[in-house]
Amino acid sequence: MSDHNTVLRDLGWEEGLTLAGCNQCQLVSLLPQGAVAQRCYHCGSKRVETIDPTTDLSSHLAPPELVVRQRLRGVQAATRLKEWGKWFFLQPNDAAHAALVSRLRLVYTPVWLMDTTVHTKWQAEVGFDYQVQSHRESYAGGSWRTQKVQRTKQDWEPRIGSMTLRFDNVPAEALERDISFTRLVQQPIIGLQTVEEAEPYRSESVSEATFCLPTRVPQDAVADMVPMLMEMAKNEVKSACRADHLRHFQWAPELGEQNWTKMLFPIWSTWYLDDDDRPRMIYINGLTGHGWGEKIPSMRRAWLFSGIFGGAAALLFVAGAILWIITQSVTPFFTLSAFGVLLLLVPLILILFVIYQKGRPDQFRMF
Numbered sequence: 001m002s003d004h005n006t007v008l009r010d011l012g013w014e015e016g017l018t019l020a021g022c023n024q025c026q027l028v029s030l031l032p033q034g035a036v037a038q039r040c041y042h043c044g045s046k047r048v049e050t051i052d053p054t055t056d057l058s059s060h061l062a063p064p065e066l067v068v069r070q071r072l073r074g075v076q077a078a079t080r081l082k083e084w085g086k087w088f089f090l091q092p093n094d095a096a097h098a099a100l101v102s103r104l105r106l107v108y109t110p111v112w113l114m115d116t117t118v119h120t121k122w123q124a125e126v127g128f129d130y131q132v133q134s135h136r137e138s139y140a141g142g143s144w145r146t147q148k149v150q151r152t153k154q155d156w157e158p159r160i161g162s163m164t165l166r167f168d169n170v171p172a173e174a175l176e177r178d179i180s181f182t183r184l185v186q187q188p189i190i191g192l193q194t195v196e197e198a199e200p201y202r203s204e205s206v207s208e209a210t211f212c213l214p215t216r217v218p219q220d221a222v223a224d225m226v227p228m229l230m231e232m233a234k235n236e237v238k239s240a241c242r243a244d245h246l247r248h249f250q251w252a253p254e255l256g257e258q259n260w261t262k263m264l265f266p267i268w269s270t271w272y273l274d275d276d277d278r279p280r281m282i283y284i285n286g287l288t289g290h291g292w293g294e295k296i297p298s299m300r301r302a303w304l305f306s307g308i309f310g311g312a313a314a315l316l317f318v319a320g321a322i323l324w325i326i327t328q329s330v331t332p333f334f335t336l337s338a339f340g341v342l343l344l345l346v347p348l349i350l351i352l353f354v355i356y357q358k359g360r361p362d363q364f365r366m367f
């Protein structure tokens, strides 16, 4: 273990971290002491094992250059979890607020930032707005009136040119797209504004946190970035032409002078076990506080309530029958039976609700 610590410390990481991998979701991370024995912060699996840092991971193992520190402290993350649990019908016992808070972990997840110079020839049609005035005649109050009407029209012109653009700190995914962290938490919010909040990583500045390592090399992220760079290039052309609109943009970009930076982004993570002992994850964005969680109601609790309501319905039937015999009138029996039938609908609705919730394809819901 001392070798383990020495390798990580020599790379520039803080003391006391352990390199470990999850055998289920395949994420590799640096975990604080004791966390190897815990469930995976991303998928909830118990199959987390220590990895020898002298093996083949050296390219991914370097510390980040930049870190975006969390704005959301642990107490605030706990408050967000309370909000998540508010309308959770038939909540499994394991999803109690205190349990979720006790498992709450701060995870720093990686994002690549690319600097590059794009050289390209381009062609497009640029549109300019202009106003057209016309008149509309209308008959009202026994006389004709003329009204001026303004309309906006577009004039389109073809343009062609070449340009060299410099892009700095363009974010790209460092984790595979099917990883829930990327799809849910990172993708919607990572932008240039986030990058401005980043500060240089110092091993002592971020402690007691978990560090998720990239699963893809920067070169793999280049293809994903071209559409984003194209949008930026289109805006550049539009503003250079002082145009109001742009269409049919074509280009052949060459990305030169590339430089990549690894940035870490904070996510809070916790989990609970559903009825089938399957871990269900909840993530909270460490900057905005937006959360994504799986709400899987408990069938056990649904059956428990069904039993209570079913018992109450049976009692109403029996009471109705007794009253029928005593009063020699069938009316009280029908009245109480009607209430019993209504009560029987409740367990039916509860069970259908659980079956429906479990069968939904994507269980993550934003909160």
Ligand SMILES: [Zn+2]
Residues within 6 Å of the ligand: 022, 023, 024, 025, 026, 027, 040, 041, 042, 043, 044, 045
């Ligand atoms: Zn995992």
